[in-house]
Amino acid sequence: MFTKVATAAVLLCSSCVVLAQGRDAIEYADADHDGKVTKQEYTDARAAQFSRMDRNGDGFIDSADSREGANERGQRAAAALRGRIDSNGDGKISKEEFVNAPTMLFDKFDADKNGELDAKELEAARSAAGRWRERRTQ
Numbered sequence: 001m002f003t004k005v006a007t008a009a010v011l012l013c014s015s016c017v018v019l020a021q022g023r024d025a026i027e028y029a030d031a032d033h034d035g036k037v038t039k040q041e042y043t044d045a046r047a048a049q050f051s052r053m054d055r056n057g058d059g060f061i062d063s064a065d066s067r068e069g070a071n072e073r074g075q076r077a078a079a080a081l082r083g084r085i086d087s088n089g090d091g092k093i094s095k096e097e098f099v100n101a102p103t104m105l106f107d108k109f110d111a112d113k114n115g116e117l118d119a120k121e122l123e124a125a126r127s128a129a130g131r132w133r134e135r136r137t138q
């Protein structure tokens with residue numbers, strides 16, 4: 001169960017739903033500032049997130065991009081992320097793999113399945129992210 005929750009949390013974070021450079025990530029993904037996040041905005045935000053996660057600028061997210069001092073749990077979560085998104089099995093995630101990865105968390109919060117997250121669905125995502133952050137700090 002923990003593995004599923006941790007993997008979901010990592011995907012949530014990597015998909016711009018938890019944090020984005022000091023701003024609420026959901027607001028960050030809302031490119032046209034209409035209070036909704038479309039699936040295209042979500043995917044575009046992933047592309048921007050990739051650049052921040054590719055710390056060494058080599059065009060891939062891999063173990064070389066790990067934060068210094070990352071704890072064991074963070075390293076396991078990052079490895080789980082790579083395992084789920086690395087579609088060609090080369091041990092690293094290309095921008096194409098990252099951007100085109102399944103959008104299961106977007107889909108989870110898109111309760112009415114209309115291809116966009118409205119205010120109520122965004123609040124549910126924020127609430128889930130807050131609960132995850134609380135558990136992470138314990």
